[in-house]
Amino acid sequence: MVYSLAISRFLRRGRVLALVLVALCVPAPVVADQSRTAEEWLAQLAPALNMTSYRGVFVYARGDQVSSLQIAHRYRDGMVEERLVLQDGGNGEIVRKGMRVVCVLPEQGHVQLDQVIPSGPFAEAFANQLMPVMQWYTPELIGEDRVAGYDVVKIGLKARDEHRYSHRLWLEKSTGLLVKSHVRSLRDSVLEHFQFTSLEITDDIADAELAVQTQGYEIKRDLSAEASPSPAPRMEGWVLRWQPDGFMPAATPRSGKGRAVAFSDGLAAFSVFVERAGRIAMPTGASRIGATTVYISQLQVAGQPFMVTVVGEVPPATAKKVAESVEIDDTMAFETAKR
Amino acid sequence: MDDRLRETLSAMMDDEADELSVRRLLSHGEQSDVRAQWQRWQHVRDLMHQGHAPADAVDVSVGVRRALAGQQDSAMEARLATGVATRNWRWPAVAMISLALIVGFGAGAGWDSAAPDNGVAEYASAGATVSGSPASDPVQEVALQGLDQEQWEHLSRYLLEHAQHNSVGAGRGAVGYARLVSASAPAY
Secondary structure, three states: OOOOOOOOOOEOOOOHHHHHHHHHHOOOOOOOHHHHHHHHHHHHHHHHHHHOOEEEEEEEEEOOEEEEEEEEEEEEOOEEEEEEEEOOOOOOEEEEEOOEEEEEOOOOOOOOHHHOOOOOOHHHHHHOOOOOHHHHEEEEEEEEEEEOOEEEEEEEEEEOOOOOOEEEEEEEOOOOOEEEEEEEOOOOOEEEEEEEEEEEEOOOOOHHHHOOOOOOOEEEEEOOOOOOOOOOOOOOOEEEOOOOOOOEEEEOOOOOOOOEEEEEOOOOEEEEEEEEOOOOOOOOEEEEEOOEEEEEEEEEEOOEEEEEEEEEOOOHHHHHHHHHOEEEOOHHHHHHHOO | OOHHHHHHHHHHHOOOOOHHHHHHHHOOOOHHHHHHHHHHHHHHHHHHHHOOOOOOOOOOHHHHHHHHHOOOOHHHHHHHHOOOOHHHOOHHHHHHHHHHHHHOOOOOHHHHOOOOOOOHHHHHHHHHHHHHOOOOOOOOEOOHHHOOHHHHHHHHHHHHHHHHHHOHHHOOOHHHHHHHHHHOOOOO
C-alpha cells in the first residue's frame, strides 16, 4: 500500500461477533459474486471464534503500543474456556470459563481494573444487536495468504462513508478462525493490527493449560449474573443529537461512575461518557492511539460545567461530531453520579 | 531561487536536508517561489507514485518553521500523542512528518521510513476529510504526553471502560482482550 506510512502502524479489530450475526441475519444487498463469497466467510466467523479450539501467540498493535499475548482456547461440551497470558511487561493473565472471567493483572499504574470491569450482561446486550453491518461496509474477497503457518482468505470490509474506518480480516481456511485483522483509515493505512504469530488449531488442549497460574491480585466477574431487567442503554439526563448512520446504542456500562453509553454499528464501536466536570481539568480536543480516538469537550448547562468524552474506533472527525451533539436536558440526573 | 535552495528543497523531499539548509530556505525572500517549486515537485512525485495530484496550494512552511523551533504544533503533538521519543529524531524526519501532515497528501516513499508514528499522517487524512466537508472544523489534537498523571489516569479509565464494552463481555474472542490489555498498559 503506497500510502501506508509505516510498518508500525497497525491494527486489528475484532468486532466480529456482531458482524457475523449480521451476515447471518440480514438479507444481503445485491452484490457481485465475489462479495457473496466474502459474506459466506463472514457468516462462518462467529461460530469459528468460539467453537474452534486452538493455542497460540498473537500480537496486537495500536499506536506505538504493541502487546503480545499467549492464548489457549477450548470449546468442549458447549462451553468456551480460554486463558490469555500477557507476554510483555508484568505478569498477568485473563482466564475465562463460560461466562466467568478471572483477571490476574500486574500493577496497572494507578488505574484499578476492578473499577471498570462490567457487572452487567454485556454479552447479551451485544449479541442482541442484529445490526446490518453490510449496509455500512462493503465486503470483498481480496485474496488468499498465509498467516502463522495456516492458509487464509483475506476479506475487506470497506466503510461506505467517512464516519467509520475500514477493516480487513484474515480467516483461516478450514475453520474460519480470525487469525489477523486490520483497522484501516480512510486512506487505507493500517491503524490497528491484530495477528497470530504462532498458532496451532487443535482439540487437544489440556485442563492445565486453562488454569490460573499467576499469583496476584485477582478480579472475578460472572458475566451471566445480575441479569438486568433492562439491558437498554440509559442516557439519563442527556441525549445524542447525532450519530453516524447505523450506530445504535449497544450496552450500558454498569460501573456506575460515569454516564456512559456504547454505540456500535456492528463492527466499530464508540462509548460516550457524560459527567459533571470534576476537579481534574481535562484538555479538550482529540487524542489518538492507533484507531482509537478520545475526544473530550466541555459544555455549560445551567451554569454547571459538564464534560463529554467520546472514546472509540472512529475517525477524530466523527468523535468530535458525536461529542458536540450531546445535549444535556436534565442536570438533576447527574446528581447521583457525583464522583 | 538559486540552485542551492533548489537542492535543499529536493533534499527535503528525499528526507536528506540538514537543518541549516532548511532554515536558509525558509528565510528566502521569495517564499511563494519556494512554495510553488515544492508543490510542483510534490505534484510530479505524486503523479509518478499515485497517479493523482495532491492538494494544491498548501503552505507547509509554517509547519516546518514550527518543527524547527521545536514548538508543538498540531502535527508535533499528534506525533507526541503516539508516544514516540522525539528527541532522538533527526530533524528532517520531524519536518517531513509535519510537512506530510500539513500538506495532507500522505507521504512519498522517502517519508515512509521517517514516519514510525501511527496516527499522524493518518490524522492528516482524517483532517483533510474534515475540511472537505464544509460543516465541520478541523479537529484539535491533544497530546497524550502533555497530560499530567491525574489526567492520564482519567483518560485511561475511559479507554478501559470502552475496551470493556467490546472485550471481556462482548464475546468477541481474543481480539477483544487484546484491546483491553492494551488499554490497561501503563501511561505513556
